[in-house]
Amino acid sequence: MALTGRAALLAALGSLPVGILEPSWTGMLAVNGALGLACAVDYALAAPVRSLIFTRSGDTSVRLGEPAEVHLTVANPGARPLRARIRDAWPPSSWLPGTETGASRHTLAIPAGERRRITTRLLPTRRGDRRADRVTVRSYGPLGLLTRQGTHTVPWTVRVLPPFTSRKHLPSRLARLRELDGRTSVLTRGEGTEFDSLRDYVPGDDTRSIDWRATARRHKVAVRTWRPERDRHILICLDTGRTSAGRVGDAPRLDSAMDAALLLAALASRAGDRVDLLAHDRRTRAQVQGRAAGDVLPAFVNAMATLEPELVETDARSLVSTILRNAPRRSLVVLLTGLDAAPTEEGLLPLLPLLTQRHTVLLASVADPRVEEMTRSRGTLDAVYEAAAGTQSQASRRRTADQLSRHGVHVVDATPDTLAPALADAYLSLKSAGRL
Amino acid sequence: MTAPDPSTPDTAADAPRPAPHTPAPPGARHGAPPADTPPPGAPGPDGVRAPSAAAGNGLPRTSPGDPAPRTAPGAATRTAAPAATPAALWRRGRGFLICLGILLVAAVTLAALASGSRHGRLDPRSADPDGSRAVAELLQARGVTTRVVTTAREAAAAAGPDTTLLVTNPDLLGESQLRAIRSAIDLSGGRTVLLAPGSPSLPDLAPAARTKGTALDQDLDPGCALPAAVSAGRAGTGGEHRYTTDGATGTACYPSGGHPTLLVLPTGTTGGDTVLLGSETILLNRKLASEGNASLALQLLGSRPDLVWYLPSLADAQDEDPAQEQSFLDLLPHGWSWAFLQLFVAAALAALWRARRLGPLVTEKLPVAIRASETTEGRARLYRKAGARDRAATVLRAAARERLAALVGVPPAQAHDPAALLPAVSGRLTERQQDLTALLFGTTPATDAALVALADHLDALEREVRTS
Missing domain, CATH: 3.40.50.410 (von Willebrand factor, type A domain)
Structure with missing residues (x-):
């Protein structure tokens, strides 16, 4: 249950009839009684909050610095249309500082028996798991004086992954890796290299890498090539x-x-x-x-x-x-x-x-x-x-x-x-x- | 090294926020930060404070603020205000200045126009056309002393059998002033002259008389046996009030259309009298010389040796009876207190409206935020506190020697050997032959300024070797 500003405004306007027409307990009672009655009617006519059905969908992981979208589907199974303000609460670091209020609040109207989907956009500021907190619904009646308010727990977790900003360096390092790799075999041999293939000797090759046995078979001088060992x-x-x-x-x-x-x-x-x-x-x-x-x-x-x-x-x-x-x-x-x-x-x-x-x-x-x-x-x-x-x-x-x-x-x-x-x-x- | 005063108790306080449970190490008190170990009292080699584990790791987060690593203070304020040049100030302020000027001119003009002729009216000290200084001067020449009072209380106190009390504007008096004057009239036994009293004051000051219309003519004839009137002759008492009396006790003079404009009523049992003068004209400077005005005024006011000239003023109002004061609420109509009550109800409803949140606050654990450079900065402050010029100079020289050795091709192992380094460095220098030994291997700088200069000289030397 929550009051609205409209109720307070009506009570303030009620001071005019009290002051001018009936300055007594009777006048007070008449004004506030009427206001209270209107509030009660409004409360009774507002769609119930407890019977709403929530389901979530959307992103489950996001890189740090990128936005994530989590959808919340609200079904209104009751007989009265729902006019509501909804807060989809997440921990504070799920949003940029200062934007939490705007990002977590939604206004929506759902006719009786239908459902609607709202989308909460998160922009996490830290790594780690962000777990959805409660969903709070404030349901307004036709007069907008007194509202029904309630909370639901709709679990969901968005994992915020490290940003991996250094991936921009990956292409240049992969190019250097290809130079080392078998496609351009190295001629130097070391502990972590393995035999790759034989090829003809060209002047300038290391004489220690000449494969004499193969040379004898082929009647040409052959050298062994090596490549960095894999599967380390x-x-x-x-x-x-x-x-x-x-x-x-x-x-x-x-x-x-x-x-x-x-x-x-x-x-x-x-x-x-x-x-x-x-x-x-x-x-x-x-x-x-x-x-x-x-x-x-x-x-x-x-x-x-x-x-x-x-x-x-x-x-x-x-x-x-x-x-x-x-x-x-x-x-x-x-x-x-x-x-x-x-x-x-x-x-x-x-x-x-x-x-x-x-x-x-x-x-x-x-x-x-x-x-x-x-x-x-x-x-x-x-x-x-x-x-x-x-x-x-x-x-x-x-x-x-x-x-x-x-x-x-x-x-x-x-x-x-x-x-x-x-x-x-x-x-x-x-x-x-x-x-x- | 200059040994700092060992009695200085707060040497350790300069360490960067030491851990609460860490006892101040003895090294700190001697003011000598050790070269190889982190500064004493510093939390750890990396600026991570173990005690913050409890505070930083377990605190729920209740505000939507950011973990916000500590940034340089004032960074935001420095960029916020644009430079205030005189031209910009003038542009910003000229509208305001023009408005102020217009306001001043208007105020002076209005004041000049509004002051008018009412200023100093009937004041015995004023020489304006509407003042009354002429009468006062004439009275003084005839031995009558004039005393000006501004409050009814003073007037009543000054009144006596030998005084004439002149009330210049009786209609302006409030209830309490009227009472004071009335009692003065009753008790003093002297003469009271009321200038043009109207219906607001007559019932209090002279119950026997009432106003009776307006005298149309300005100058009137005496028409009575009052000696003063007879000797004065025709005078300017008309133009304002005419009076009538209930009984036949008073002397009625200067009638206009059958009703007098000057009325002398005997008051009380002590022999005093009250003079009702229908118009104040005869006392004004500009009218005093015409007809018999001066004669009438002198005789009416000069019958006693003292004249009390009562000019009602604002100060009078403060003498009001406090019981008469009404509070703001008393002035409001009765029904509005109920309306206020209803407004309180509305305020309570508004408070309830604003107090109800849309769901509870969400808490979150905050990560610790410690700068890695905190220890190094703490060490710098310790050096500063202890005045460790020797330590700083040694460190700076050693670093410079290592860099120079790399530049001139001396192996790092021999970088701190003068015999190996100095010839190599001086070989690269062309123009100036400064004292390299003192610069690279010298003693502790004697003053703070010398230390700052040493750092600059080392930089200059390195730059020179680099560019040679």
């Missing part, structure tokens, strides 16, 4: 601990790391490698294993959608043991974590030999452009101290990266917008060198 295993490991919560620019580090992981997964699955995902801090938050090449990206995006940085220190020991468990044979382990001195030196560094003795380890970290900007500030005393502090923290990152490199870890340290292509390039160079 790659384990992408997202650190969701507290270091991933810090915001760089406008997004947490975790989001930049996810973007880089998605580009790498897309590239590697096209290159014929098997890609797995592991998100871990103190325990495993998400895992994707053994997907076919065409299914990798959707599975990754789905698993990442609900990941949030946890405000706990990452347990390096459990992380390493989980990696070892999930990578039974020789793999490329891509660690997306921080390069901060204390947690790396105390946590990860002592355990690295366990990883590097069997796997190739690539560590990628999100650098902060703000620190870079601080190192260049000059002119005032505050600015110079800022520059000193920024230089100090950059030096400490570099020192940590050097320590890791000495343990045989490949380190990629880049700002959010360059991390994804830098990681893809690092993967390609490892692959071309046959070191997977």
Whole structure:
């Protein structure tokens, strides 16, 4: 039950007859009694809310930054026509700030026994699952004085996926991949290459790749060609601990790391490698294993959608043991974590030999452009101290990266917008060198 | 390094919002931020504060606001207001100024026009044509002292057996003033002169007299035995009120059409009298010289040694009896209190209308919002607080040496070795031979300005090597 502004206005206008014609309790009673009677009649004539039937349809997942449409079908089985205002409530981050009210309210009229469909457009501002809250209906009578109001629960979930903004870098990296791949066979041979085909020797070829047995058979000098080995295993490991919560620019580090992981997964699955995902801090938050090449990206995006940085220190020991468990044979382990001195030196560094003795380890970290900007500030005393502090923290990152490199870890340290292509390039160079 | 005052208690307070449970580490109190570890008191190496787990992860979201990462304050306000040039200010303000000018001119004109001749009317200090300074001067020359009062209370207090009370405009008086004057008339025993009293004041001040139409002629003949009238002769008492009396107690003079325009009534038992003068004309400066006006005025007002000249004013109104004041509600017709009651009902209904929401608020968990650069900024503030010029200079020099070593082809391992770096760098410099040793390997800058200059000099050196 809810009053309308019209009822209040009528009550205010009622002060004229009370003041002029009948200034007494009788006048008050006459005016308010008439108003109350009108309200009661109006309430009785409004279509009931409880008997309405709701069904939902529409988008179930959407990339962050793109609009989603969710339809709500309202059926009016009663005998009275429904004139109503409906609020389709979603969590606040389902809309841009300031547009919630306009986007969630709908006005509609449904004749008796018919149904209508309304569409709620969502524009989520964060990753994760958005669950529909209640649907509130305010049903107006013919006079518009007193309304019936009630709520229904109509469940629906829209999963907001990571935006994968770095997919613009994919075509150029795929072109480089094709150069490496069998279509243009490489002549350098390494650990991770496999025999591709024989062809005639041309001057300039590496004499070590001459296949003498084939040369003897064919009476022509033949060389073996090699191509990067396919079907390698790659384990992408997202650190969701507290270091991933810090915001760089406008997004947490975790989001930049996810973007880089998605580009790498897309590239590697096209290159014929098997890609797995592991998100871990103190325990495993998400895992994707053994997907076919065409299914990798959707599975990754789905698993990442609900990941949030946890405000706990990452347990390096459990992380390493989980990696070892999930990578039974020789793999490329891509660690997306921080390069901060204390947690790396105390946590990860002592355990690295366990990883590097069997796997190739690539560590990628999100650098902060703000620190870079601080190192260049000059002119005032505050600015110079800022520059000193920024230089100090950059030096400490570099020192940590050097320590890791000495343990045989490949380190990629880049700002959010360059991390994804830098990681893809690092993967390609490892692959071309046959070191997977 | 300049050792900061160890008694300074708030050195640790400069750390970026330290975790509440973290005890202030001793390093902070010594004012020396360590080089390799994050600033003491800082929450963690990455600016992530563990205690916010509870606050940030568990709080329901009740407002539709954004998680809003902290942005630079004032960024929005800086772009909001356009530059205010004098021309723009003039364009914006000229309409207002023109309006103000028109208003001023209109006000002055109206005031000049409206002041008119009523200004200072019957005022014994006014020399205007309608003032009465001439009479006052003449009276003073004859030894009568004139005192001007503006309130009825003062007038009543000043009245006595030896005074003449002149009431210049009795019709303007309110109820309480009339009472005060009436009691003065009754008790003083002196003379009271009422100038042109009309029907509003006569019943109170002179119950025995009533107005009787208008005297048409301006100048009238005495027509009575009153010595003052006889000696004055023809005078300008006509043009306004004529009077009539109930009894035959008073002296009636200057009749116009059978009814007098000057009436002298004896009052009370103390020997006083009340003079009703049908017109105030004889007291005006411009009329004083005509006919017998001056003589009549002097004799009527100069019969006692003191003259109290009562000019009713606005200040009089404040002497009103507070019991007479009516509140706003008393002035409203009776029925409107019921209408107000009905309006309260309407207001209550409106409140109910606005209070009812279309469904409850939706809550949502908010993510934490911490800038990754927070620790680095905290470290910069710690340096500033501690005045750590030595630390800052060391860091800046080391970074510059590493970059220079890369530029001039010295291996990174030897970048901090003067013997390897200095010759290589000076070989690339052409024009100036500055003191490279002091710049790259020197001592702590002595002042803050020297530190700022050091940073600039390092930049300049690097630029020069880069462009050579």
